[in-house]
Amino acid sequence: MMQPMKTLEATIFEAVGLRKEYDGGQVQALRGVDFRIAKGESVAIIGPSGCGKTTLLQMLGALDKPSSGGLFYCGESLPDLPDLSAYRAGEIGFIFQSFHLLPTFTALENIQIPMFGADLPASDRTAQAMTLLQLVGLEHRAKHFPAKMSGGERQRIAIARSLANGPSVLLADEPTGNLDSENARIILDLLVRLHEQQGMTLVLVTHDMTIARRASRILRMKDGRIVFDGNPGTTDSIP
Amino acid sequence: MTFLSIVFRGLTRRPVRTGLTLVGISIGIAAVVALVGISRGFERSWETGLKARGTDIVVSKMGSSLAPKPFSDVVVGRIQAIPNVAAVSSQFVELLSIESSELMMLSGRQWEGYAWQNLKLLSGRLPLTDREMAVVLGRTAAEVLNKKPGDPLQIETIELTVVGIVDGGAVVENGSAILSLPVLQEIMGEQGRVNVIDVRVVPGLSEADLKEVCSEIIRLAPDVTAVAASEHLSNSQSFRMVKAMSWGTSLLAVLVGVLGVMNTMLMTVFERKQEISVLLALGWRPGLIVRMILLESALLGFLGGIAGVMIGVGGIRILQNTAAIRGLLEPDLRAGLLLTSVAIAVIVGVVSGLYPAWRSSRITPALALQS
Numbered sequence: 001m002m003q004p005m006k007t008l009e010a011t012i013f014e015a016v017g018l019r020k021e022y023d024g025g026q027v028q029a030l031r032g033v034d035f036r037i038a039k040g041e042s043v044a045i046i047g048p049s050g051c052g053k054t055t056l057l058q059m060l061g062a063l064d065k066p067s068s069g070g071l072f073y074c075g076e077s078l079p080d081l082p083d084l085s086a087y088r089a090g091e092i093g094f095i096f097q098s099f100h101l102l103p104t105f106t107a108l109e110n111i112q113i114p115m116f117g118a119d120l121p122a123s124d125r126t127a128q129a130m131t132l133l134q135l136v137g138l139e140h141r142a143k144h145f146p147a148k149m150s151g152g153e154r155q156r157i158a159i160a161r162s163l164a165n166g167p168s169v170l171l172a173d174e175p176t177g178n179l180d181s182e183n184a185r186i187i188l189d190l191l192v193r194l195h196e197q198q199g200m201t202l203v204l205v206t207h208d209m210t211i212a213r214r215a216s217r218i219l220r221m222k223d224g225r226i227v228f229d230g231n232p233g234t235t236d237s238i239p
Numbered sequence: 240m241t242f243l244s245i246v247f248r249g250l251t252r253r254p255v256r257t258g259l260t261l262v263g264i265s266i267g268i269a270a271v272v273a274l275v276g277i278s279r280g281f282e283r284s285w286e287t288g289l290k291a292r293g294t295d296i297v298v299s300k301m302g303s304s305l306a307p308k309p310f311s312d313v314v315v316g317r318i319q320a321i322p323n324v325a326a327v328s329s330q331f332v333e334l335l336s337i338e339s340s341e342l343m344m345l346s347g348r349q350w351e352g353y354a355w356q357n358l359k360l361l362s363g364r365l366p367l368t369d370r371e372m373a374v375v376l377g378r379t380a381a382e383v384l385n386k387k388p389g390d391p392l393q394i395e396t397i398e399l400t401v402v403g404i405v406d407g408g409a410v411v412e413n414g415s416a417i418l419s420l421p422v423l424q425e426i427m428g429e430q431g432r433v434n435v436i437d438v439r440v441v442p443g444l445s446e447a448d449l450k451e452v453c454s455e456i457i458r459l460a461p462d463v464t465a466v467a468a469s470e471h472l473s474n475s476q477s478f479r480m481v482k483a484m485s486w487g488t489s490l491l492a493v494l495v496g497v498l499g500v501m502n503t504m505l506m507t508v509f510e511r512k513q514e515i516s517v518l519l520a521l522g523w524r525p526g527l528i529v530r531m532i533l534l535e536s537a538l539l540g541f542l543g544g545i546a547g548v549m550i551g552v553g554g555i556r557i558l559q560n561t562a563a564i565r566g567l568l569e570p571d572l573r574a575g576l577l578l579t580s581v582a583i584a585v586i587v588g589v590v591s592g593l594y595p596a597w598r599s600s601r602i603t604p605a606l607a608l609q610s
Contacts, residue, residue, distance in 0.1 A: 054608050063520055064605040088604070089522020096607065100517040104248040109240045114521040122241055165522065173608050 012169065012201050013037040013060060013078075017069035020055050020224075029055040031224035032069065039168070042195050042202040044212035047221035053205045054173060056221070060203060061092050061171050089117040093162030093200075095191075097174035099154040101146040107157045108133060108142040114164040132160035136190060152183030159190060170194070172204040176211060188214055246534040249507070256503055261543045263499035267492035268547025268584045272576065273555050274485035279571035281481075284410040289437070289468040291357045291408035292328070295449065298436035298456055298465045306333050309432040314460040315349075318438060321455050323448060325441045328352030329433040331423050337416060338393055340383050344415040345394065347423025354437055358417065363388030363403030369419040375403040377413035392416070397426050410569035438465075493587055496543065500591035504536050508595045508602075515599055516606035525600045532596040533589060540588020544581035551580070 013036070020030040029052045037043055045053040058064040059071055065079045072078060073087070081087050088094075101110045111129035120128075133139045136156040146154050155175060162170060172191065176184035192214055195202040204215065212218050213232040220228035250257045289297065298318065299307040312329055319327045331347040348354045350369035358365070358375065366373040374392055376384065381404045386392060390401045399418065407413050424430045440452055449467055456465035508515070515528055555570045 058605050058608055061520065061604075063607060064603070085519070085522055085524040088520060092522075094520050094607070096517070100513070100607065102248075102514065104252050105240075105245075112240055113245075113518065114523075116242060116245070116527065117522045117524060125240070161521070 010038045011036050012039045012074060014072040018059065018066050018071055019068045021067045028224055033226055035219060035226060035229060037201060039201055040199050041217060042215040043217045043219060044215035045205045045219045045221060046207060046212045051221040052224040053221050057171055057173055057205050061094060062087050089114060090165055091168050093167035093170045095158055095162050095170065095172040095175045097177040099158045101154055101157060103146055106143050106145055107138060110157055111161045111164055114161060118165065132163055136160045151179050152186055155179060155187050156190065167200065169201040169203065174206055175204060246531055246538055249535045250538060260499050260503040260539055261546055264496040264540060264543025264584055264587065265547035265550055267496035268544050268580050269551035269554060270492035271489040271580050271583060272548055272551025274489050276555060276570040276572050276576055277568060278482045278485045280569045283571050284569040286469060288409035288411035291412060292354050292437055293439055294437040294468050295440045296438035296453055296465055297468055298438060298463050299434060300463045307434040309429050309434045310463055312431055312433045315436060317459045318436060318456055321452060323441050323444055323452050324438055326353045326439040328354040328437045329420065330354060330435040331420055331427065331429060331433050332435050333427060338384055343380060344411065345423060346415045346417045347420040348417060349420045353439060358405040358407055361404045361406055365403055366419050369421050372399045372422060373402040374399045374416050374418040375405050376401055377407050377415045378404055379413040380416055395426050493583060497587050497591045500536060500539055500588055501594060504532060504592050504595035508532060508599045512602055513606055515602045516604050519604035520607035528599050529596045532599045533592045536592025537585050537588040540584040541581065544584025547584060548577050548580050
């Protein structure tokens, strides 16, 4: 089994020669990716469509397993963790481009959905969901259904949902991709605020350089490889 | 919000499809309630009728028709002479269309036989002689035919007079037209022939001795059967056929329900593939997804079962009041049958949900990130 490099204590993710292939190797989504992400870091993964950034996010969220190479979470091989559901439920908060709220549930109820993996009394779930609604400034929309909310509001509900189990890492896949610029700014401010206030690691996938510059570090991908790894101040050198 | 409310909301997402599936299950369950309830009810009311007459052994020649086949009445005297036989009452029983009733039981009873004794006179009188062209009607039969004492009643080509209205203590008795045996034999052209002999044994006879009497009857009259009253109906080929058909039809209806629920749940799983993958991405275990699908399926079955029981009971009530069979039907709708029907519906739901639930457990969380 591949071993992590001699890691710093603060490393949360480490990828060593990470590969992902589909269709028996005909499609190579990741072609040997190496990186290290520190705890509390905010990282933007950018690159053109099909470069492998969503595949990489899938690997980090344990939604899929690598074909080869090593991927480590806090020094442990992530694909070999004994309970991947528990990892997704407790360590990871997912934010999707299309929000993926359940249409027949109110805002307050949608936030409670991830909590059903844990053994929480209904009253605690409701109270916790209400606190999260307040955190994203939508407590007045608690009983509204997603269809009656704007895109920005839906994404704020989705962000509140991602925080339901107090994750260490937020993984956001094009979180502003379906929003107008004003709502995109609000969502980005919210994510940055959450990252700063709660010390969570933030990994976001985007194709928008303006958004990527809000992160403390940028990984640029091309053809399944990382072609740039640096801070936003050095983006002029991005290939 | 509880896990059950998540399950319930799953069903409300497609109300029309859920509604149509519920209709499918409820029709199946209604068929179970109606058909099994009717056949059980018939069995019970027949037994009640025999008990009301105080009959211990029924001698008949059951064929494949609803009414037993006629045989010579010379065996009556022979049976009377068997030890431990206390009384014998022969009958000619026939099902006929009489005036406004499309199907009514006619019971020609041996004059002065004990089968007359359980009839409680409500109005009028009983026939005065075995040759009087008179008939007494059970109270339901009188209602169905709209007759009172003194009215004429046409049976086949013969006109008789209704002389009394009686309560026979059982639905079968109350739905019958009762007359003296010789009169019915004459109407049917079956002089000297009967098709049922009710036998009373001496009080306190053991079951083994009762069987001994039955064997003796069969020895004396080999072309008839003699069985304890409680087993009479279950020995009837026609009744066994009716019972098998009612269960068969019910099972077929239930099978249609199973396919309906399975189809709905499979559609649900396919349509909600991405939703399920999102739930997995949010940390739900595959087991929780399986539980959700199975519970949705079971809930569909339960709701369909409740609706089916209501439709079945309502349908039977309507059927009971239709002119064609009024007074002949006493369905057995005890709580046991109704609860069993709902339980069958829930089992149908769970069984139908197994394959869709398995399919749902195969969904990968990676789908969550596909737009």
